[in-house]
Amino acid sequence: MMRKLENHRAILFDLDGTLVDANPDIAEAARRMLAELGEPPRSDEEIGRFVGKGIGVLVERALNIGRREHTEAEIAAALERFITHYAAVNGQQATVYPHVREVLEGLRAQGVPMACVTNKAAVFTVPLLQKLGLSGFFACIVSGDTLPQKKPEPEPLLHSCRELGVAPAQAVMIGDSDNDALAARRAGIPVWLVRGGYSEGIAVDSIDCDGLLSSFADLPDLLAFSRSRVPT
Incomplete structure (x- = not known):
């Protein structure tokens, strides 16, 4: 008890x-961001492990973990794209x-x-x-x-x-x-x-x-x- x-x-x-x-909305926004930037996709499970410390950390993890290190400028540009995509799908799923x-x-x-x-x-x-x-x-x-x-x-x-x-x-x-x-x-x-x-x-x-x-x-x-x- x-x-x-x-x-x-x-x-x-x-x-x-x-x-x-x-996570379904976050993962969809991340997928759209990665596709737009020509980056390899991530699974929903992977994106779920990146959630917790804010979208800046999420985007950095999505770009970098297990992959090449991106520059601060690249991460900043990716963050802008994620924000745009997440605003479009937030609450849909x-x-x-x-x-x-x-x-x-x-x-x-x-x-x-x-x-x-x-x-x-x-x-x-x-x-x-x-x-x-x-x-x-x-x-x-x-x-x-x-x-x-x-x-x-x-x-x-x-x-x-x-x-x-x-x-x-x-x-x-x-x-x-x-x-x-x-x-x-x-x-x-x-x-x-x-x-x-x-x-x-x-x-x-x-x-x-x-x-x-x-x-x-x-x-x-x-x-x-x-x-x-x-x-x-």
Whole structure:
């Protein structure tokens, strides 16, 4: 039986790989970018391993890993092409993971403050959440360009806590990768990871975290929220 997380008043969620499977759109944009540049294609699985630290790192990995090293100018030009293609396909094939919507609805009904904290740029984050009907669940959305720092730095999580009006120790982070776990550890926030997300090729059960979720449906039983703990 999983131990309940007590004394928490807010919850922070990662986006890609935690709430949403966005890899079909990301992989399509990467395929179009690589084809336009005359580069060899990548599989969806490969692209999935490149997700996690923002689109700049994704594009660099797609160009360089296992291939020749591209120049900074080439990477910058490729990034522009990726942004154009991703804007065109963002939300077309992405799906909400099973049980996510029901869990978010239940937490909202309890009055639990929630934030979405992602390394995806705001120009993609907000439209994706809106297209999938998830934006209304979050009192705070922190994207990869909201602050100068991204995860795994702690600032995006700390900023979310300030926006939600809770201390870091009163929040809990739900993510899918080492990126989320490191950011949470540095911020002093408990962190649980979901299986089956985007963990950059790292086995999720090898990542330092407070627990693992095999199904999002287990989350309500894990988070022992009560109305008395939720700020008004």
